[in-house]
Amino acid sequence: MSYAYLFKYIIIGDTGVGKSCLLLQFTDKRFQPVHDLTIGVEFGARMITIDGKQIKLQIWDTAGQEAFRSITRSYYRGAAGALLVYDITRRDTFNHLTTWLEDARQHSNSNMVIMLIGNKSDLESRREVKKEEGEAFAREHGLIFMETSAKTAANVEEAFINTAKEIYEKIQEGVFDINNEANGIKIGPQHSPTNTSLPLSGSGSSQGGGCC
């Protein structure tokens, strides 16, 4: 299917916070109470529409366990958006956010849009992290914030789409250089003349090198 832009996302956060479940809910609209653990990285993709434009999200779902850090670091490269997930029923996953954020900032490009997500909002009775704490952390570090539930699907669409909107706005503002793939944005086939088999004269020069 044709698309205007492709955004690379990365989902990060402690193990067991529901990263893969969020992805599954977003791509397949279903919930699996027992999800396989992730080793290395797994992928998902979905098309969304923003401002009348088709945007393809390519989502990299990473392993959460500490031991995998050195492997997952290499996956940050070229991500336009990141979902940093913690579990509202487990304080320790919230406490580790700073380390995750440092990691993300250090290994990705500076313009990457980061969305902070407090997942498992359906488990209100077991909540250990107040919503206000999440909001405060997001404010302090310049992140967007949302509480979601991969189980009930509450806010899941919004989390992925709002991140994309933010990236899209940055493109409009010219913050992102869309021709540099290291920013995690790729121009869709019909927009990128170099991808067509017949080169069109006149428009190729500025966008050359944007693909492959």
Add this chain to the structure above:
Amino acid sequence: MEANFEFAVLTLKTASNNLDCCGTNGLPLTPSSVAVVGNCKALVANCRHPNLVECFDCYRSKHEKVTLVFEHYTLDFDDNFDKLIFDTFSALHYLHSNVYCVHGCITPESIVFDGLNYKLTLWPLNCVTENGRLLDASSILPQDLRFLAPEQVFSVNEPPLQKSDIWSLGLALIFLIFKNVKIPENPVELALCKNVEEVISKLGLEKLPLKWELLVRGTLQPRVHKRLSAKNLLKSLGQKPEEFEKNALDALITYDKINSTDIPEARPLRIREAYHLWCLSSSGYREITGREKNYKPILNFPSLVVLENQNNNSIANNDKSANIVFIPQFSLLPIENLKSRLNSLNTKIFYPLLLTQGFETHSRTNLETSSLPLIIRESDFEYQCERIVLYKHILEGVPYLRQRLLEEAKKDITPFYRSEIWASILNIKWSDLIKYDKIDKMTPTSTDRQISVDIPRCHQYNDLLASPQGHKKLKRILKAWLNVNEPNYVYWQGLDSLAAPFVVLNFDSEAMAFACFDTFIKKYLRGFFNKDNSATIQEYLALFSHLIAFHDPLLFNHLRTLGFTPELYAIPWFLTMFTHVLPLHKIVHIWDTLLLGSESFPLYIGLAILMQLRDQLLGYTFNDCILIFSDLPEISIERCVKDAIKLFCATPKSATARGWV
């Protein structure tokens, strides 16, 4: 072949839990039927004692039903009462002091005779159902209540005691030996007796010869503490009970001694092997046996007289809190077909000559079968019969026959002896098994939380791994492994999947599962579980890239141009030796060959997988590539293994030699 055995099946309806309901960890509750299957394979399946019937299968069917399959005999007893008493109490002694389980429902019906030995049957019921709890019952009782011990009559909600078995067995034996003794229909009558004298007069057992009097006075004591244990009863009758050793080395030796009682018979097939072959000869049998028999409720109604002024715990007192399940009638599987097929086989295959060259016993038809696809070979009755017998003899001759074992394993590995064959290939020794007992698996560590999050996600489609027994075993094995290997190695997610095949295959022997797991990692995954394993992973993936380029430059260039590097898909393959990306029934077939190869061989399996997807990959973009590997498409394992061997033989060994980091 002369054979008097039968296979009996008994179907239980287990408690159904509300599937929407979650446990304290937020995960769905394990169905009781899964727990029963786990208990059966973990606690009961490995009990081999000449005086206990073997229970060799336990499977689930629709509507939360569980079926147990066990050996059965319909021979009349001979009148060797001394042996009857010795055999049955030896069985109880073994159950109580070695299996730590209580029969709880002994009646004359629960003793069978195989022509040589007397055996207790129905003994696993209380054990596998956790005293009825998994059937949503407070107790599980025989249809014939006359043999219940007094404490079972009065406190029906309490689990039966070892001493309850003593009473029931004593009474059942009296019933079998003295045909004219009348046992009261209502168990309360005997239960109300104040002492053994009253019991004796009620049963009219006065003036017995000394031997029988000892039996009666040792067992039919209304007061629990006055009854003898099985061991002391055997001693009082002048017998020498077996000694069960608590320490592992002695236990192994004892175990062999018990097994050796079977040898004089030199049966061509063990009963378990016969059952496995029966399954092959009767496909679809589970549907037949899973059907519930409808018994008229009136026949299940206990023959009891309600007495007044009893404890409110008593069955005599229509207490609602006492939810009793009566043991359903078992039925016999049709085995005529199996017997006639076994009889039609060439008897030579039952006695393979392993040590004499030139006397190969392969039958002509099996030579043809050996070139058929693996799936067909694994379900071919005749072929499997030959393989099972052959492997049994080879395994008995290992390590002397190790070379022969490896040669046969190259052809295929019979599923029936897979666990033993794998252990032999990995060179597990009895000394490795003993070590396991001494490893601390209990002390809490900082990794526990991670392990407990991962285990409920590990191959849960498999009943054994989904059962509470499976979770416990996996946890203990992982903790033991960390205990032995820390601080060099740390816990990595994926270790759980890696342990899974060994846990499933050795569900009745945790020590064996551990020894295989530990040895396997040392051989194939050196360095992978270091705290910082990046050098190891990078080297391994570099070798893999190298190998792709060597064998398929076109594919290699295509993937490289896309930027689709092995880091994006092959880490879970190699870190878990494919256990994270494939279901168990495929993993075992890959590992059957992988175990025979060098530590580089897994690279060739990875390459063979790529080769099967080659045509698709060549036409794919980066996006297509990453998605296809997130959910590995159907691949033919048999072809993959064959290709891997071919690729391995066509590559210089130096190209994939590890160990430079």
